[in-house]
Amino acid sequence: MSNIIPSRNEVPENDKWDLSAIYKSEEDWEKALKQVPVLSKKVVSFKGKLGESKEKLLEALKASEAFDRNLEDVYHYASLLTAADQGDSKAQEKEKRVMMAYTAASEEQSFIMPELMAIPDNKINEWLKDKAFDDYRVYIQKALHSKEHILSEKEERILSLSGESSQTAQNTFSLLNDVDMFFGSVNVNGEEKPITHATYGTLIANSDRNVRKETYQKFYKVYEQNANTLTSLYTGSINKDIFYARARGYKSSLDSALFDLNVPESVYRNLIDTVHKNLDTLHRYYALRKRVLGVSELRHYDVYVPLVASVKTHTTYEEAVEICRKALAPLGKEYTDTLCNGLLHGWADRYENKGKTSGAFSSGCYNGYPYILLNYQEDNLRDVYTMAHEGGHSMHSWFSVRNNPFMSYSYSLFEAEVASTFNEELVFEYLLKNAKDAEMKKYLLSKRADEILATLHRQTMFAEFELQAHEEMENGHPLSTENIRKLYRNLLELYFGKDMVFEENSDLEGLRIPHFYNQFYVYQYATGISASLALAKRVTTGGEKELNDYFNFLKSGGSRYPIEALRVGGVDMESTEPVQAALDTFKSIIEQLEKEL
Secondary structure, X not given: OOOOOOOHHHOOHHHOOOHHHOOOOHHHHHHHHHHHHHHHHHHHOOOOOOOOOHHHHHHHHHHHHHHHHHHHHHHHHHHHHHHHOOOOHHHHHHHHHHHHHHHHHHHHOOOHHHHHHHOOHHHHHHHOOOHHHOOOHHHHHHHHHOHHHOOOHHHHHHHHHOOOHHHHHHHHHHHHHHHHOOOOEEEEOOEEEEOOHXXXXXXXXXXXXXXXXXXXXXXXXXXXXXXXHHHHHHHHHHHHHHHHHHHOOOOOHHHHXXXXXXXXXXXXXXXHHHHHHOHHHHHHHHHHHHHHHOOOOEEHHHOOOOOOOOOOOOOOHHHHHHHHHHHOHHHOHHHHHHHHHHHHOOOXXXXXXXXXXXXXXXXXXXXXXXXXXXXXXXXXXXHHHHHHHHHHHHHHHHHHHHHOOHHHXXXXXXXXXXXXXXXXXXXXXXXXXXXXXXXXXXXHHHHHHHHHHHHHHHHHHHHHHHHHHHHHHHOOOOOOHHHHHHHHHHHHHHHHOOOEEOOOOHHHHHHOOHHHHOOOOOHHHHHHHHHHHHHHHHHHHXXXXXXXXXXXXXXXXXXXXXXXXXXXHOOOOOOOHHHHHHHHHHHHHHHHHHHHO
16 A cells, blocks of 8 residues: 555545345435435324324334335435545535435424324224334334433424534544644655544554654644544533433433433443453553563553564455455354455555544445445554454344344444454454464564554543543533543542553544544443453354354344343353453463563
């Protein structure tokens, strides 16, 4: 790959995702956008009639489904265009037009939930026994779960009107972070390398400590220059979370975030407590890292450099696809053929371009492909794992769409992070088994330790920070830049231990995490890897039943609450056992590394 980051129009078509699976042309998208208010009016025609009869309710549900399916496609198409190039004003305009149409429709349809909740429980439960409601039964039952937090029609209308403006903090952060911030470049072996969100991971893992240090300093200097603006955006996002939680009568923002998924708060707090009880192993790892690197002081920019520096990797995109095919073979040919054909033909947007959203994601809807955004770097083995990770999300979507009606196909983030990290575990096991020499095995073990650390310990630290930040503001304590930095620094020191020496601006990391704008999202990475390690072991050491259990989990989609769906797969997340087992796995790897290194 070239060191020059191309503009979007310079990217070869084969390296882009194929959005024609949603709409063949922009004209088709325009036609579909025009249908948003038309289909909304059809839904509105049932206002005041939902409780008249089961036939009338069924008609209204069908009209609502038609509206939702059209809106999902229209928004999905526009959001993918924007993600591919956030500097594309036409794409931004499309997304804004969809949001305006959605806000208007939401205002019109704000009667639905209050009317649905007004139908007596015995009456609606009797109606739901009719086979005609098969496609809508789960949707209605989950809606009834939230009955105590549904407001009056007038109040729901007011909340719906705030939908577009409530995204301001997140959208502004995204533009500032991904488009407007410029981090400069760093000299690597006589060649200037641009510092971007996509290249940062490679540069901060460079074997030359001066490269790591300069990259880190230039990167965080930009965040320091924008610290007050970033604080304002994040506290604005927290205020939004608190507003919606209080408006709907939840006990807290955390209660609001977990309630719809029927996830007990104990799952969140037990995760933090269990990780706290095992921090000694994490501290052992950083002490080992300090010794292996031979540094007098372990710095924050030293935590990503490979411990086995003699091993270099270079994996083309196509080679990474084949690694996924072989590593995921325990899941069967249908799974691997579907995923790998998708990665090569239309599902994935492969490489970085100017203005492209940083990181990676999978974005599936009922129509089209389960798309994958990547910023693939050939010299970063982590990106092979990322491909498998996002592929896990997309295959989860693929199975869900094929086994559930539209109104209950969408699974929760809690479940999503299981399917993705499950794939990462299989990739690790495959690479370790096929390692050609002892150095590669040590390299893979060290990388796996880093991956579990990043997904379990690091995301738990993020989750603890989110909880503290929200609780501070809920308790009437405003958060300034200084207060946020203090909260975050305390957690850095707790999790990294005495062997880490931080820079003055290391605590600005707390203001640069995009996921913080989706409240209480990140803990699901930690619970996800805990569940996935248990399920991967169960599948690879088990037989047909264990494999079928896992596929039944993937096929569940949104038909069950996440804790129940995972029980179907074979793991109980209300227990602390999966988290402790994952931490024990991490401890085992650290013990192996201590002997080997």
